[in-house]
Amino acid sequence: MSDLSPVTSGEDAQDPSDEADSSGDAPVGEPVIRVKAMTMGWGDFILQREATFTVNRGDVFVLLGGSGCGKSTLLQHLIGLQTPLAGSVEIAGLGERGPERWGEPRFRVGPPPFGVMFQSGALFGSMTVGQNLSLPLERWTDLPPDAIASLVRGRLGLVGLREFEHHYPSEISGGMKKRAAIARALALEPDLLFLDEPSAGLDPVSAVELDDLILTLNRQFGLTVVLVTHELESIFKIATRCAFLDKDSQSIIARGDPRQLRDESTDPRVRAFFNRLPRSVAEEARA
Amino acid sequence: MLRLRGSLRFADAHRVWSEFRAAALPPPSGGVVFDLSEVERLDGGVAALIVELQSAISCGDGTPVDLRGASADVAEILTLYGCQLGCERTPPAPVPLLTQIGAAAAEVLDEARGGLEFLGAVIVAWFSGLRRPATLSWSQIWPVLERAGADGLPIVMMFGFLVGFIMAFQGAVQLEQFGASIFVADLVGLTITRELGPLMTAIVVCGRSGAAFAAELGTMKVSEEIDALKTLGFDPLRHLVIPRILALVIALPVLTLVADVMGLVGGLLVGLFSLDLTPMAYIHETQGALELWDVTSGLLKSLAFALAIGGISCQQGLATTGGAAGVGRRTTTAVVSILFSLILIDAGFAVAFNALGV
Numbered sequence: 001m002s003d004l005s006p007v008t009s010g011e012d013a014q015d016p017s018d019e020a021d022s023s024g025d026a027p028v029g030e031p032v033i034r035v036k037a038m039t040m041g042w043g044d045f046i047l048q049r050e051a052t053f054t055v056n057r058g059d060v061f062v063l064l065g066g067s068g069c070g071k072s073t074l075l076q077h078l079i080g081l082q083t084p085l086a087g088s089v090e091i092a093g094l095g096e097r098g099p100e101r102w103g104e105p106r107f108r109v110g111p112p113p114f115g116v117m118f119q120s121g122a123l124f125g126s127m128t129v130g131q132n133l134s135l136p137l138e139r140w141t142d143l144p145p146d147a148i149a150s151l152v153r154g155r156l157g158l159v160g161l162r163e164f165e166h167h168y169p170s171e172i173s174g175g176m177k178k179r180a181a182i183a184r185a186l187a188l189e190p191d192l193l194f195l196d197e198p199s200a201g202l203d204p205v206s207a208v209e210l211d212d213l214i215l216t217l218n219r220q221f222g223l224t225v226v227l228v229t230h231e232l233e234s235i236f237k238i239a240t241r242c243a244f245l246d247k248d249s250q251s252i253i254a255r256g257d258p259r260q261l262r263d264e265s266t267d268p269r270v271r272a273f274f275n276r277l278p279r280s281v282a283e284e285a286r287a
Numbered sequence: 288m289l290r291l292r293g294s295l296r297f298a299d300a301h302r303v304w305s306e307f308r309a310a311a312l313p314p315p316s317g318g319v320v321f322d323l324s325e326v327e328r329l330d331g332g333v334a335a336l337i338v339e340l341q342s343a344i345s346c347g348d349g350t351p352v353d354l355r356g357a358s359a360d361v362a363e364i365l366t367l368y369g370c371q372l373g374c375e376r377t378p379p380a381p382v383p384l385l386t387q388i389g390a391a392a393a394e395v396l397d398e399a400r401g402g403l404e405f406l407g408a409v410i411v412a413w414f415s416g417l418r419r420p421a422t423l424s425w426s427q428i429w430p431v432l433e434r435a436g437a438d439g440l441p442i443v444m445m446f447g448f449l450v451g452f453i454m455a456f457q458g459a460v461q462l463e464q465f466g467a468s469i470f471v472a473d474l475v476g477l478t479i480t481r482e483l484g485p486l487m488t489a490i491v492v493c494g495r496s497g498a499a500f501a502a503e504l505g506t507m508k509v510s511e512e513i514d515a516l517k518t519l520g521f522d523p524l525r526h527l528v529i530p531r532i533l534a535l536v537i538a539l540p541v542l543t544l545v546a547d548v549m550g551l552v553g554g555l556l557v558g559l560f561s562l563d564l565t566p567m568a569y570i571h572e573t574q575g576a577l578e579l580w581d582v583t584s585g586l587l588k589s590l591a592f593a594l595a596i597g598g599i600s601c602q603q604g605l606a607t608t609g610g611a612a613g614v615g616r617r618t619t620t621a622v623v624s625i626l627f628s629l630i631l632i633d634a635g636f637a638v639a640f641n642a643l644g645v
């Protein structure tokens with residue numbers, strides 16, 4: 001995968017929209033995603049205005065915020081499923097695209113340089129778990145069937161589902177579906193992985209196992225991970241950087257290391273979120 | 288002053304709502320006072336109704352509502368339900384009839400535009416797919432062909448047979464009066480091959496496969512499977528839509544041909560057992576009445592029907608939003624739209640054939 005032009009932490013900090021970034025030690029990896037002044041919404045309804053942030057190689061970057069602030073919608077904009085009203089998204093290996101260039105074939109045709117795990121897993125219900133993984137391999141590689149079968153078994157082994165290769169999605173649990181979906185997202189060996197609420201709805205043990213898997217993928221395989229979650233334990237355990245989306249101000253109100261934000265942020269909304277305080281407390285503090 | 292007393296449980300909700308609503312609305316001048324001093328216990332349901340009543344009274348013209356005497360427990364429950372937060376909502380203004388008609392018309396136009404966009408996108412995907420055949424999911428055709436074609440064979444055969452059978456019976460009653468029973472073969476042969484065979488088969492396929500396509504793609508849409516497909520680099524039109532349409536384009540003419548044959552068999556049985564015709568006489572008469580064009584014109588129609596069934600069902604499926612209810616809505620719309628389009632297409636063919644004199 002090719003990289004975007006390198007941006008040092010200093011340059012990142014010079015971006016006026018990055019003022020809210022309270023992380024003192026910005027990461028040094030090359031940028032793989034650059035979101036520039038992206039406004040998203042529908043018609044007259046604006047969900048987020050001029051969102052600007054950068055995700056660097058090796059980051060586990062978390063989009064967080066309260067319900068309805070636009071985390072999952074932002075993720076859908078990053079992966080190209082929704083068109084922004086203004087601004088642009090630049091992904092290494094894919095180039096920059098704004099609303100006017102959104103439908104260009106190069107953004108739609110061919111294997112995307114990233115993998116995506118959806119909130120529900122979104123496994124194809126008419127296919128077995130194994131077939132879900134082999135589908136992109138059959139389409140986008142010239143590997144022989146036996147090599148594809150071996151790869152599928154390997155990927156399923158990585159997520160602990162080797163013995164469920166021939167099961168249909170309806171025959172496995174929610175946690176297994178999510179792990180299978182991660183395995184499918186990894187099928188084409190991407191450098192960048194998007195995860196939408198990976199641990200939502202899982203029991204604590206499954207959630208921890210999933211966090212460990214994400215950390216393994218990040219540390220052992222060098223994957224850059226962008227995920228949406230509001231599971232605090234998960235955020236503090238795996239995230240290297242985050243962007244905090246706020247519904248009321250329709251903007252990103254904080255960026256940086258989540259642990260640092262928790263301890264040092266002066267914004268009552270951020271502090272309330274990280275310290276599990278009711279919204280009314282944040283509102284009172286702001287008032 | 289409205290006085291509430293005792294332990295107000297959810298079972299009392301209907302009584303509280305009816306009595307106090309009647310007493311408080313329309314609100315008297317000077318405001319309304321709720322005396323809660325004798326309320327020992329309050330359920331959430333009743334608390335919600337009191338708060339709603341308070342809102343309804345004060346929302347109109349700002350009539351003051353005073354809730355007094357509540358114990359700490361009761362006051363806490365009322366506060367939980369948003370009591371004394373003021374007028375939280377205003378009742379929606381009634382939508383004028385003209386606006387409703389305009390909105391419905393705009394919705395129809397939106398649907399039509401969506402359909403045209405889909406048609407254009409499918410045509411572009413088809414021709415660009417033909418230039419690069421590897422980008423079309425040819426392997427997806429066979430399972431669909433099996434489900435829409437082979438699995439539908441028994442019911443299509445039964446339909447075809449019964450339609451021929453019924454038509455022969457109905458025709459025989461009239462034709463026998465003129466001593467023209469043999470012309471039952473002409474009637475059945477021409478009607479089945481030119482009209483009823485293709486149309487009835489298309490209706491069966493619409494009910495079986497059209498509804499299934501719409502529901503299947505609709506479910507995939509609401510469960511994010513279509514999005515997942517896109518993120519894996521697949522174009523849903525080439526991977527899901529075109530294989531389904533192609534499968535129907537292959538299956539429907541074959542099924543129509545089978546229905547034609549079964550319809551002729553149904554007519555033959557009536558001729559043999561009800562009209563005392565010999566098999567050779569019936570077959571000979573049918574051969575004399577039918578021309579190759581009669582059969583091929585029916586097959587031409589079935590091709591157009593296949594395109595309509597495949598296209599409309601897939602378009603509706605991919606346009607699904609809103610969960611399970613959305614899937615049901617789109618499936619219904621798909622079936623109704625397909626049936627309507629089948630009649631339109633049939634009428635178009637009838638006019639065209641008539642104009643061409645064939």
